[in-house]
Amino acid sequence: MTIKLGVPSKGRLMEKTFDWFGARGVTLARTGSEREYAGAVEGVEGVELVLLSAGEIPRELAAGRIHFGVTGTDLVREKLGLWEQQVEEIAPLGFGQADLIIAVPKIWADVDTLDDLDAVAAAFRADHGFRLRIATKYHRLVREFLRDNGVADYQLVDSQGATEGTVKNLTAEAVADITSTGDTLRANHLKILADGLILRSQATLWRSRKAAVDGAQKAALEALTRKLEVDR
Amino acid sequence: MPTRGKIRARAAELRAMFEAEGAIAVETNVLQPAEVLLDLYGEDIRGRAYVTSDTLRGEQMLRPDFTVPVVQMHMEHGAEPARYTYSGQVFRRQEDDASKDNEYTQVGYEVFDRETPAAADAEVFALIQSVVAPLGLRAATGDIGVLMAAVQGLETTERRKRALMRHIWRPRRFRALIERFAGRAPVPASRAALLAKEDPMALDAPMIGMRTEAEIRARIEALRADADTPPLSAGQVEMLEALLSVRETLPFALEHLRDIAVDMPAITEAVLRIQDRMEALAARGVDVDALEFETSYGRTQMEYYDGFVFGFYAEGRHDLPPVATGGRYDALTRVLGQGREIPAVGGVIRPGLMLQLEGVL
Numbered sequence: 001m002t003i004k005l006g007v008p009s010k011g012r013l014m015e016k017t018f019d020w021f022g023a024r025g026v027t028l029a030r031t032g033s034e035r036e037y038a039g040a041v042e043g044v045e046g047v048e049l050v051l052l053s054a055g056e057i058p059r060e061l062a063a064g065r066i067h068f069g070v071t072g073t074d075l076v077r078e079k080l081g082l083w084e085q086q087v088e089e090i091a092p093l094g095f096g097q098a099d100l101i102i103a104v105p106k107i108w109a110d111v112d113t114l115d116d117l118d119a120v121a122a123a124f125r126a127d128h129g130f131r132l133r134i135a136t137k138y139h140r141l142v143r144e145f146l147r148d149n150g151v152a153d154y155q156l157v158d159s160q161g162a163t164e165g166t167v168k169n170l171t172a173e174a175v176a177d178i179t180s181t182g183d184t185l186r187a188n189h190l191k192i193l194a195d196g197l198i199l200r201s202q203a204t205l206w207r208s209r210k211a212a213v214d215g216a217q218k219a220a221l222e223a224l225t226r227k228l229e230v231d232r
Numbered sequence: 233m234p235t236r237g238k239i240r241a242r243a244a245e246l247r248a249m250f251e252a253e254g255a256i257a258v259e260t261n262v263l264q265p266a267e268v269l270l271d272l273y274g275e276d277i278r279g280r281a282y283v284t285s286d287t288l289r290g291e292q293m294l295r296p297d298f299t300v301p302v303v304q305m306h307m308e309h310g311a312e313p314a315r316y317t318y319s320g321q322v323f324r325r326q327e328d329d330a331s332k333d334n335e336y337t338q339v340g341y342e343v344f345d346r347e348t349p350a351a352a353d354a355e356v357f358a359l360i361q362s363v364v365a366p367l368g369l370r371a372a373t374g375d376i377g378v379l380m381a382a383v384q385g386l387e388t389t390e391r392r393k394r395a396l397m398r399h400i401w402r403p404r405r406f407r408a409l410i411e412r413f414a415g416r417a418p419v420p421a422s423r424a425a426l427l428a429k430e431d432p433m434a435l436d437a438p439m440i441g442m443r444t445e446a447e448i449r450a451r452i453e454a455l456r457a458d459a460d461t462p463p464l465s466a467g468q469v470e471m472l473e474a475l476l477s478v479r480e481t482l483p484f485a486l487e488h489l490r491d492i493a494v495d496m497p498a499i500t501e502a503v504l505r506i507q508d509r510m511e512a513l514a515a516r517g518v519d520v521d522a523l524e525f526e527t528s529y530g531r532t533q534m535e536y537y538d539g540f541v542f543g544f545y546a547e548g549r550h551d552l553p554p555v556a557t558g559g560r561y562d563a564l565t566r567v568l569g570q571g572r573e574i575p576a577v578g579g580v581i582r583p584g585l586m587l588q589l590e591g592v593l
Contacts, residue, residue, distance in 0.1 A: 081327040106437035109429075110451045112422035118405075120443070120451065122398060127447060131274065140327075143279055150405030152398065155275050167441040189437050194422060 002048040003213070003220045006060055006069035009037055009051035013203060016095045017070045024228045044227050046220030055079075057206075062086040064210035067221060074100055074178060074201035078138050087206040091230045096203030098178040100138055102196035105167055105174075106189050113195050114149045117174070121153040124173065135159035135172035138198075142176040145198045164188040205230065235593055239337050242583040243319040246339040246363060250317035253359060255341055258316050260301035262323075266291035269300065272567065273535065282323050282334075294323035298340050299536070299561065299578060300568070306344055306576075307569040313345040319583075332553070333584075342578030344565075349575050350505065353540045353560060354512035360544070360556050360579045361518060367589050369544040369555055373482070374529025376400065376559075377539040378489065378502045382475055385498020386468055388413060389461055391454060401535045403528070410472065415463030426452070427459055471496050478527045482510055485525035509540060536564040540577065546589055555589065556581040 007028065008014045018028045027042040028049055039049030050066055057071035058079040070093065080086050104111050111120055121132040132154045136142050139156050146154065157172055164184050166172035176198065179185055185192065205228075213221060251257055263284075269277050281296040295301070298318050306314060319339040326332040341359060345352045361371065383396045392413050399405040411417040426432050432452055439445055471492060478488050489503045506525075514520050530541035539560030546552050558579020566573040587593040 082330070105439075105441050105443070107433070107435055107439055107445075108443065108448060109426060109432040109435060110448055110455060112426075113420060115408075115420075119395070122395075123447065123451060124443060128442065139278070143275055147276055147279065150399060150402045150408070152274055152276075152402070155270070156278075170442055173441050173443055189440050194420075 001214055001217050002046045003067040003211075003217045003224070004048050004050050004065070005041070005224075006050045006052045006057045006066040006071075007039070008054040008057070008070060010053075013054060013070075013096055014051075017093065017203065020093050020095070021228070026224070026227055044220070044224050046216065047224055058083075058087070061206055061208040062210060064208050064212060067208055067211045067213070067217070068224070069206050069208070070203055071206065072096055072098070072201045073204055074098065074138065074141070074199055076204075076206065077199060078141050086209055088209055090205040090207050090225070091228070093203040093205060096201070098180045098201050100141060100176065100178055100198040100201060101192045102134070102142075102174060102176045102198065103164075103179075103185050103190040103192050106191045108191075111193070113193060114146075114151055117193060117196075118151040118153070121151065125153045131155040132174065133157045133172040134174045134176050135163050135166040136176035137163070138176060138178075141198055149195075164190060238587055238592060239584045242587055243337050243339050246581060246583060247317050247319045249363070250315075250339070250341045250359070253315070253341070255315040255317035258302060258305060258318050259320070260295065260298055260305070260318065262295050262321070263292040264295050264301060265289070266293045268304070268568075269293050269296070272300065272564075279327070280325055282325055295321075296324055297322055298338060298580070299342070299564070302340070302342055302578075303561075303565055303568050303576065306342075306574075307565060307572060310344060312574065313343070313347070315344075316340075316342045331551075336582055336584050338580040339583055340578055340580040342576060344574050344576045346574055348512075349539075349560070349577070350508035350512040352575070352577050353509050354516045354518070356558055356577050356579050357513060357540075357542055358516035358518050360542075360558060360581060363581060364544050364556055364586065367544075367546070367555065367586065370524070370547050371542060371544055372524055372526060372529050373540070373542045374526050374531075375502065375506055375540055376530060376537055377505065378475065378499055378527055379531075380538065381499045381502040382472060382496060385496055386464065386472075388464055388468075389458070391458065392461070392464075401531060403531050410464070410469060413464045414466070414469045419459075423455070427456060467495075475499070476528050478525070480525060482506075482513075482520045482523045482525045485527075486510060489527075505539070530559065536561045538563045542579070546585075549589075552585060552588075553582070555585045 007017050021028050025043045029040050031040045032038045037051040039051050041047045041049050054071045055075055057069040058076045060066045061069045062080050076083050111117060124132040134154050135157050137160050142156060159166055163175050163177040165188060166175060247257060266283055282294040283291055285291045302316055321335055322338050323335050326334045341356060343352045343356055383393055386393060396409055399409060475492055478485050486506055493500045493503050510520050530537055537559035541559035543554040544556040545554050556579060560577040562575045565576050
């Protein structure tokens with residue numbers, strides 16, 4: 001049996017992952033037509049490439065259906081409860097850096113910290129009759145962060161994309177989203193809270209703690225980690 | 233008999249016992265409208281309760297406790313005074329510890345009584361204590377009302393008191409607010425810069441979102457006023473700290489609280505209520521001389537309680553949650569009563585934990 005390596009199936013994340021493995025002598029490539037999600041691995045025996053949506057890789061690792069996977073720290077922390085027991089961090093890959101942050105309208109001159117956000121949330125609820133809305137797709141991470149920091153009277157509203165636009169569109173008062181350069185936030189007239197950094201994320205190679213490994217797979221697993229020089 | 237059957241049988245016994253005390257047995261739906269619970273507890277409840285949904289009714293929660301639906305039921309069509317009992321499963325998300333139960337049976341006893349709150353407190357406590365007595369548990373008691381009264385009595389602005397009241401249930405944030413109001417925590421540089429500006433809203437940024445310019449300006453004004461507010465005196469902070477550190481057997485705690493009340497008259501009534509309760513407990517045969525009292529007890533988990541609070545714990549079993557808990561929740565009836573309110577107190581027992589401690593499970 002081969003071991004399975006899950007890699008994001010699209011875009012820059014896929015290309016950079018291919019580059020990272022290529023630089024270590026493991027060639028990953030898509031095969032077949034442009035639209036077919038099939039791949040090939042050269043440079044190490046017994047490893048099969050599985051192309052997946054980055055958002056599904058944490059779940060596949062936790063289920064033990066893939067042995068290794070590349071995805072962001074943000075997605076692993078958001079989607080896996082007790083993530084340390086389900087996956088092991090093998091190596092940060094040095095790209096896909098992004099911070100999960102909380103941002104509010106720049107015009108909110110009175111708001112710079114979580115403390116301010118909490119006070120504004122209380123006043124907003126009294127004025128508007130509903131809780132201040134924070135748009136995000138990272139429900140668990142944001143909720144835990146705000147609970148640990150004693151922020152109350154807010155609600156999370158789900159936003160799976162174009163989150164920075166929700167404030168202007170009046171569907172949220174603040175956002176919690178991933179940013180790398182901050183350009184999109186600035187373009188949408190938002191500013192990051194001084195103590196609003198929830199998590200620093202980057203593309204990372206993970207090993208599943210749940211995937212069963214037989215003798216042949218163990219050899220392939222060791223060959224791969226040796227080749228990648230991430231053996232510890 | 234399988235585990236579930238044993239728990240159900242014990243739950244039925246307890247409920248029958250509560251019925252014999254005059255309680256009416258009630259049932260509630262397992263699925264509760266999410267809106268009510270979200271409104272009460274805020275977003276945090278999503279971390280503790282299971283949420284599900286359909287396209288017609290929207291979000292529903294798997295009942296995380298019985299108190300809220302029982303209060304709603306009473307506020308809609310209950311006669312007074314009233315005693316209720318119930319038993320059934322509650323559901324709690326456990327994402328940090330897979331060893332904790334995410335579904336368990338609770339049996340409860342709730343008293344809605346306007347006339348004699350101290351007697352009702354004592355009734356609920358004594359009844360539950362008698363049920364768990366064979367297990368030799370440690371009882372913890374407290375009273376959230378004392379801290380609330382103390383905050384109301386602080387010599388400071390209403391705004392600051394409101395901020396403290398809002399965070400009674402979050403001790404860390406409460407402490408941070410006290411530090412700030414006492415002038416012990418440094419003013420953040422951004423706050424100082426804001427207050428120094430002639431027109432802080434003269435920014436290169438458009439007005440976006442539902443929070444209006446008037447709201448922003450109002451808060452800036454409030455911050456200016458707050459900056460001019462004298463700090464809480466060291467004496468007041470000390471008294472609050474003394475109050476929060478009271479942890480003794482009930483008669484000594486009461487004496488200690490009376491001493492504090494001399495300098496902090498705002499808590500006098502709350503202290504008298506503790507005294508009334510002590511007498512009522514003694515009249516019910518509770519050994520009050522051995523009963524622990526802690527002012528800070530119940531501040532982290534029991535957020536709708538606003539008076540008497542209690543819990544029963546298995547000594548040396550920190551791995552186990554409390555076997556029984558309860559308290560007074562007058563404010564909850566006000567929130568759910570749409571203009572009506574009634575003093576209420578109640579408690580729940582976990583029959584599954586009782587059987588586990590008895591070695592039956």
